[in-house]
Amino acid sequence: MIYLGIDTSNSPLAIALMEDDRVLIEETSNLKINHSLMAMPAIEEMMKKAKVLPADLTHIAVAEGPGSYTGVRIGLTIAKTLAWSLKIPLHLVSSLKVLAANGQGFKGLVCPMMDARRGTAFIGLYEGSDLEPVFADQHSDVKEFLLKVKELDRSVLFTGVDVALHEALITEVLGDAAQFSGIQNRLPRASNLIMLAQQSTESNTHHAVPEYRRITEAEANYNKAQEGQPL
């Protein structure tokens, strides 16, 4: 069995190949590159290095979001097209859970986050022991989310490249309960994505779509207008 894992849901690019219980190759870059331009060349190059042909692949794993709308769509489009045209199973894994896997084993909770501007983030909360979700992945005001986390009165490990943007606020709200992953553990790793995919059920490839966790601005405005609220 050979799994190809792809995560393009935020600025980092993470890809990996795993054969049975062995990670063949894994690449993570944090260069703010354009995924639409670079994801396929990176996959092609990595497979060449590992001497794996497209027809050798048996499973595709992809981070389904939430995250950058465009980023998530690129990974998902590549993943579903490969899975469908190679006639192999597709596995979707939460992008936040992939980040949370950086903190697996932590005695407490793990909070993965990606900045979504204006004081908001795509954010989740997982048990460090087994990565079971405590709060569902969501788009939330960061402070509101932290206040809910505070009520649980547990240690929380924060991870994700965008944690740095919110570090002051996190410390202000949670004090000593807040811990931060080392810089090297804030990037998504596609080997983690594949490990999580192996525990997940296969998705319907044609109907696989990103988990945006947020409706579009146009729809939000339209709904407000329908309810007679000011825009």
Place this chain on the structure above:
Amino acid sequence: MNKDIYILGIETSCDETAASIVKNGTEIISNVVASQIESHKRFGGVVPEIASRHHVEQITLVIEEALQLAGMEPNQLNAVAVTEGPGLVGALLIGVNAAKAFAFAHQLPLVGVHHIAGHIYANRLEQEMEFPLLALVISGGHTELIYMKEHGDFTVIGETRDDAAGEAYDKVARTLNLPYPGGPHIDRLAQASDEAVVFPRIWLEEGSYDFSFSGLKSSVLNYMHNAAQRGEKVAPEHVAAGFQNSVVEVVTGKTMQAAQQYKVRQVIAAGGVAANKGLRRSLEEASKEKGIPFYIPSLPLCTDNAAMIAAAGTVMYEKELFGTMAMNGRPGMPLTSWI
């Protein structure tokens, strides 16, 4: 003996998710279009983020249907052609990344096609092109006159300096409270009207083949505004007919002038607005009078589709103009020649 060429075309530059298989650049084997119009109607226009979301939902279904209708397997294809630009960036990159992944999975050559070249080559699916020719590309995003000496040789001799013709149609339609997309409604009202308000003809400077529609649009808006201030009731069909008369006269006039100056053997029209009945009739009559053969594709080939991308992609494939895995959606891609 030449072997047949089969190209899979993919198009996602705006609000249609489309895939098609074309044989030898001239014969449609299958042609699938999933339109999103219903989804965008309530917003009065295409919402880019929603368009991109729909493309992801539809893309593999549409490609699969194109293969199934053709009764073909990926290994029977010669290449994958995809719209590389111009268009909505988020929409384009769904088609581009799907095309790259499909080409990679089956180790097929990849061809990146310019959307306007696609519109022009839509004609070749019904009528062989004869050079030199003049192409009028007129749609919601484009209004251009393009001179072609031979296959893949494009010279833009005129283009809009502001709004595309289709854009002006949509804006005028909105003022007249017609539903989106407004073009067909204005055309229908204009056809049924026995009177027309006289609006200006924007010819620009002598000898220019460029277009301008924003001034015309403004005079329609002013007319409506003034009438409303005076408390007068406006007959929408008279306004629609007046607006359409102005567009049709200028577009036909410039197209025929260019056709004569460049001594072309064929005039072809393409793009969504080429489906407009008033414009079609005017161009047909004018070209007949001048004795220049004029062709316009049937309606499904005027609007966005992937067969036209496969048709243009076939010529690029023959010229071995291949893209790489680093192809990206190019929203502002210029039309350049293939020679």
